Amino acid sequence: MVATSPIPSGATVPDPYILCNYKTRLVLYFRDSHESVIDAADAAIDLLRDVEVDAIIGPQRSTQVNFVMDLGDRVHVPIISFSATSPSLISRTRYFVRMAQSDAYQVEAIASIVKAFQWSQVCIISEDTEYGTGIIPYLSNALQNVNAIISYRSLFPKSSTDDFIYKELYKMMTMQTRVFVVHMSERLGARLFLKAKEIGMMSSGYAWIVTSGLTDLYSLMNLSVVEAMQGVLGVKPLIPKSKELDYFATKWKTMFSHTYDDIKPAHPSIYGLWAYDTLCALAMAAERVGNRLLDAANISYSSVFDLPVSETGHELLKEMFKIRFRGLAGNFSLTKGQIERTQYQIVNVIGTGDREVGVWIPTHRISRKVHQIASSSFSISKSNLGDITWPGGSVVVPKGWEFPVNGNKIRIGVPQKSGFNEFLKVEKDPRTNATKVSGYFKDVFEAVMAALPYAVSYEYVIYPFEKSDGSFSRSYDDLTYQVSLQENYDAAFGDITITANRSTYVDFSLPYVEGGVTYVIPVKYEDPDDKWAFLEPLTKEMWKVSAAFYIFTGLSIWILGRRVSTSSRGTAGQHAGMICYFPLFPGQGIEGTLICLILVGWTIVSCLLMSTYTASLSSKLTAQRLQPTVPDVKELIESGVYVGCQRGSFLVDFLKRLGFEGSKIRTYKCAEDCHEALSKGNSNGSISAYFDVMPHIMLFLTQFCGKYVVARPIHRTEGFGFVFPKSSPLVADVSRAIIQLTEKGNILNIAELKSFKPGCAAPDTNINPSSVTLRSFQVLFGITAGVTLACLGVSLIINLYPDVNFLQIISNFVLNTGSKFQALFRDFMQFFTSLPPRLRLYFGRA
Known part of the structure; x- marks a missing residue:
């Protein structure tokens, strides 16, 4: 810890450490805090109370600064630190000044390296001190922003024993993650890398990134630590080159050699440069303050330890x-x-030094050179970094994980069942007793694994759904849960649908087979020999309305004809016959005219209705058709019928969510059992509909061609996906491989090779209704009813006013209207002939 106090020129200087040729100079007082918070506090109180300094440079540790800054705030003395980098030291007092870069500034540079190499998992190793833990929240957020997760966080006490270090390293060695970010002090970090090299964690396939705390002091470490850190990437603040820096470095090495003959001088560290700039800035501030306040006495005191309040500070x-x-x-x-x-500078530890491989710029991300910052081609990509030598001398970029780490193959769970195995079949060779896996899903899985940018060794582990007695004891939910435990299975594939419930404990790749749930029902054809087939061309409503209009029309004619026809005055039976058969001779007079109007309207409707009926009946008798009605889910639920689905699938819960009772759902282990249940009709053990995912439904229709019809619409669900444990690094790469194979058509080609295209055309369910509905004739019926009612209205008026000669009134109205039009025409012609010739010519042209 260094304390300073400005003194005027010419005054007695009690200490030989005087810097800067200014009128106002700095005198330095040194105290050793011994890396202890108590010692740092004691030294600060001594300097503030006894020496009455006006500024304190230091202490070096963040934990020490955290206490001393409060003392400086009480007495108005600046606490200036050039080495406390913990982000937790956010200035809570205005008298704390940090002359070093906060560790929070470098986390984005580290995250950019992780993103550049597309590492999805990172293990953080930090020191269990305020310096070590202060960076964790910032580093976590930065890694989250580049879609990288922290798979493990290891805290090392500052006084960690060798056994503790070995134990933690072995624990991390058994994990999948192979990317480690180390944030430690130089002493603990050196011990960590020595032990990591001993157990083989500094070999090919590992990636190590160290923060600036270790990178800046790398040159001060001994040769054994340097050898252990070969291939490590590090970040450190970028120091711009200048003549002043070169001159200072040369002078520094000369002074260092004179002081320490047995130690090779090193280049000044970043902390030394910050310390030099700190003293220069403080000296400039003291010169500007001058002698304004130096003669003033400190007359006020703080209540804490009787510390004097410094106006100069x-x-x-x-x-x-x-x-x-x-x-x-x-x-x-x-x-x-x-x-x-x-x-920040990104360096690679090679040999006895470090080599710059890139520069991180806050606004442009990553660049190989500083002078390229004006380029617009910047991105977070490994192509923007120079050549890197990784641990073990490898030049191959580590993929960031090993799965599994013990060198065994990945255990892929494969469901085994006796039915619904057209896509994936598991069988045993009777001669060798070896298990053989075949089918479309297996070919797709192997194609995806082959498309990965790295080799993955795997083996198939059978997951039987049935017991030895043939009963089902497991399901797809059980298989996915076993993958989440990672005890016997590391992944799984098959006809495993991606569901929300399963995704809570496993991760799925993108679907490689289309999803969707629908159902099939047995096909029923219309019987052309039905004795009531002649009624089917018209709907029930159409028959009822036609009969009603027939009677209504006959009744209207009877009412009108009763006044003019002598036959209308017969017996009741004759009246009924007249209504049913219509009068052949409507009579004379106005009533006869009204009857003719009604008959014309009814004749048009009856002719059109007869021709439509004839065409529909002909079609029914000459072509066999499917019954057009397919019950929807709501009708199935309300009718209380039994429905079926595949055993062990998610469809049981799916159907319950749709509204089916659990007692109405039956499960089947093979397609043949479903076919038998659907074929029973209404007998015991039958079902009215069979639900399944679309791939199995299409195969079911192909297998039993022409016997079933599929319902529409399809209930939207996700398709089949590969199953992995939570946060598995394989998920992203496998999903990208599926996208690539899909775009290239490889997955479709596999399906064609397996002949999974439907073998026959499904029955056509999009048939227009064969019966004529009332809607088709409602306009004609409306016109006919309107004409008939109008005629009845006219007849009623005539009967109510028998003395009025309506025919004469109508005739007079027509004559009067015609005469008025003739008079108007004559007046217009007289006006036109009275016009001048030119004006008549103009109007004639117009």
């Missing part, structure tokens, strides 16, 4: 926030108590 802090200059570590500028954010 307050003025120094104000001036430091105004200073702008180019230091050895880059541009110096304070914002909200911290220096401005910088770019």
Whole structure:
């Protein structure tokens, strides 16, 4: 810990450490905090109370700064740290100044590396101190933003024993993840890499990323640690090259060699450059403050430890926030108590040094060179990084995981059942007793595995659904749950539908087979020899309305003809016959005219109705048709019939959600059993509909061609997908491989080779109704009824006013109207002939 106090020029300097040739100089007082919070607090109190310093540079550790900054706030003395990088030290007081880059600034650079190599899982190894844990929330958010998950987080106490380090490393070695981000102090980090190399974790296939805390001090580590860290990637703040930096580095190495003859001088670390810039900035602030407040006595005291309140420290802090200059570590500028954010250098540990492979720029992500930041082609891609040598001397990019880590093959669960195995069949060879897997799903799975950018070794492990006695004891839900446990199965494939319930404990790839649930019912054909077939061309409503209109028309004619026809004055039987057969001679007079109008309207309707009836009946007698009505799900539920589905599938719960009672759902283990149940009609053990996913429904229709019809619409569900444990790194790559094979048509080609196309055409259910409905004739019936009612209305008026000669009135109205039109025409012609010739010519042309 270093404390400073500005003194005027010419004053007695009690200490030889005087910096900067300014009128106002700095005198430095040193105290050793011994990496302890208590010692740091004691040293700070001593400097503030006894020495009465105006600024404190340090302490070095974040935990120490966390306490000392509160003391500085009480007495208005700036606490300036060039090495406390923990993000948790967000300035809660205005008297804390961080001259170092916060560790929160580098997390995006680390996340960009993870994204560039498309690693989906990361293991974080950190020190269990405020320095180590402060970065975790920021690093977690940054990795989440690039779709990478933290599979494991390991905390190492600062005083970890070798046994503890071995235990943690072995635990991580048995996990899938092979990407490790290390955030530790240099001493604990060095021990970690030495032990990792001993147990083989610094070999090919592993990826290690270290934060700036280790990367900056890499050159100070001994040779054994350097050898253990070969192939490690690191990030550190980018230090711009300058002549001043080269001059300082040369002078530094010369002074270092004179002081330590037996140690090879190293290049100044970033912490040394920050410390130098800190003293320069403080000296500039002291020069600006000058002698304004140096002569003023400190007359106020803090209540804590009787510490004097420094007016000079307050003025120094104000001036430091105004200073702008180019230091050895880059541009110096304070914002909200911290220096401005910088770019980060991505280095690869090779040999005895590190080699730059890229630069991370906050606005442009990753670049190979700093001078390329103006390029618009920046992206987070490994192509923007230079050549990297990975642990073990490998040049192959680690895929980021090993599955499984013990070197065994991936155990792929394959469902075994006696029926519904057209897509996937599992059988034993009677000679060798070996299990053989075949079918469309197996070919698709192997094609997807072959399309992955890396080799995956796997073996098939059978998952039997049935017991030895033939009874079912397992289901697809059981299989997916076993995959989630990872005890006997690492993945699974087959006709496993992606459902919301299953996705809560496993991850699915993208579907490789179309989904959807529908049902089939037996085909029923109309009987052309039915004795009541002559009634089917018209619907019941049509027959009823036609009969009603026939009677209504006859009754209307009878009413009108009763006044003019002598036959209308007969017996009741004669009246009924007249109504049914219509009068052949409507009579004379106005009533006869009204009767003719009614007969014309009815004749048109009856002719059209007869021709339509004849055409429909001919069609029924010459062509066999399916019954057009397919009951929907609601009708099946309300009728209380039995329905069936495949045993062991998710369809039982699916049908219950639709509204079916559990007692009305029957399960079957093969297609033949379903066919038998559907064929029984209404007898015991029968079902009225069979539900299944679309792939099995299409095969069912092909197998029993022409006997069943499929219902529409289809209930939307996801298709079949490969099953993996939660957060499995294979899911993303397998899904991408499925997309690629689908776009290329490879999956469709496999289906064609397996001859899974329907072998026969399904019965046509899109048949227009064969019976004529009332809607087709409602307009004609409406016109006929209107004419008939109008005629009856006219006849009623005539009967009510017998003395009025309606014919004479109508005749007079027609004559009067005609004479008025003739008079109007004569007046117009007289007006036209009275016009001048030119105007008449103009109107004639117009």
